[in-house]
Amino acid sequence: MNPPGTTLVTGATGTTGSRTAARLIAAGHRVKAASRHATSVPGAEPVRFDWYDPACFGGALAGADRVYLVPPVGEPDPAPVMLPFLRQARAAGVRRAVLLSASAIPEGGPGVGAVHRVLPGLFDGWAVLRPSWFMQNFTGTHTHARSIREHGEILTAAGTGRVGFVDADDIAAVAVHALTDERAPGTDLVLTGPEALSHDEIAAVVTEVTGRPVVHRPLTYEQMRDRLAAQVPLEFATMLAGMDRAIAEGAEDRTTGTVRQVTGRPPHSFRAVAARELSRHR
Structure with a gap:
């Protein structure tokens, strides 16, 4: 890895940040932890950052030579929001950027796919992480996790x-390697777990781990959107419901070896993550 920057x-x-x-x-690297309220993060320098407030960009970028980019939550068209910041980051001396996208969104695709398309032209070192859906959707604060805890059900289309x-x-x-290895990946990385699971199988694992019955209740696309x-x-809800419909059609039924290739392990x-995280809620 590079010397600490x-x-x-x-x-x-947030979840990945x-x-x-x-x-x-x-690992000994200096971190500026950016959030809307400059929340304290142990070992990091807290800085205020809001995608919608360009006045805070300069202070957040001061002294940084690399950046981990989490798009603004719930923004259906993040490119116009993110690109002014990315151009300012390049001018301020940032030389490496790692963007969080999603497995369902290719380069040039909708939403953050437009940011993916321009990232290589902005930074000398770059990577786009395209993870599948998070396991933490069922264990953290996501709607699915709350529904599991409150109603014992997972609702999807x-x-x-x-x-x-x-x-x-x-x-x-993977993000840390992409940010700190001697050479940036210079590509997009599709990240998955070791196996593809249906939501019925997820519900069965959660039931086994917690001892509480959990079921998957299928919705129609329209019910999920609403x-x-x-x-x-609504535009973002429509996109998310469309992703569920794509899952039903097999779009996410795959695994990759990227995590092992990048991290060496x-x-x-999901069973291991559920055992690790859901035991807290028993």
């Missing part, structure tokens, strides 16, 4: 489609 981690209190910041700090769910800790491990639209903008299984 300073990494600006956006979304530093917090884990990436912690791993960087543990994914039918019997399988997904190579991935541990956020594995995403963070349910999500009560929580996020296999990805964590």
Whole structure:
């Protein structure tokens, strides 16, 4: 790995940002932990950062030579929001950028796919992480996790489609390598867990681990869209429901060896993550 530099981690209190910041700090790297309220992160310099407030960009970027990019949550078209910051980052001396995208969104695709397309032209070193759906969706604060705890059910429009769910800790491990290895990947990395599981299989594992019955209740695409639209903008809800429909059609039924190739160890299984994290909620 390179000698310790300073990494600006956006979304530093979020699912992957917090884990990436912690791993960087543990490895001896300086971290600026960026969040809207400059929340304190152990071992990091807290900085205020809001994608929608360009006035905070300069302070957040000061002294940073690399950046971990978590797109603004719930923004259906993040490119116009993110690109002014990315151009300012390049001008400020940032030479490496690692962007969090998703396995369902290719370069030039909708949403963050437009940012993916321009990233190589902005930075000398770059990578785009395209993880599958997070295992932590069922163990953390996501809607699915809350529904499991409160109602014992998982609601999706994914039918019997399988997904190579991935541990956020594995995403963070790959992110740290992409940020600090001597050479940046210079490509996109599709990240999955070791096996593809249906939501019925996820429910069965959660039931076994917690001892509480959990079931998967399938919804139609329209039901899922409307349910999500009560929580996020309609355009974003429509996109998310469309991703569930794509899962039902087999779009995410795959696994990759990327986590092992980058980190040198296999990805964590959902059973292992559920045992590690859901035991806290028994």
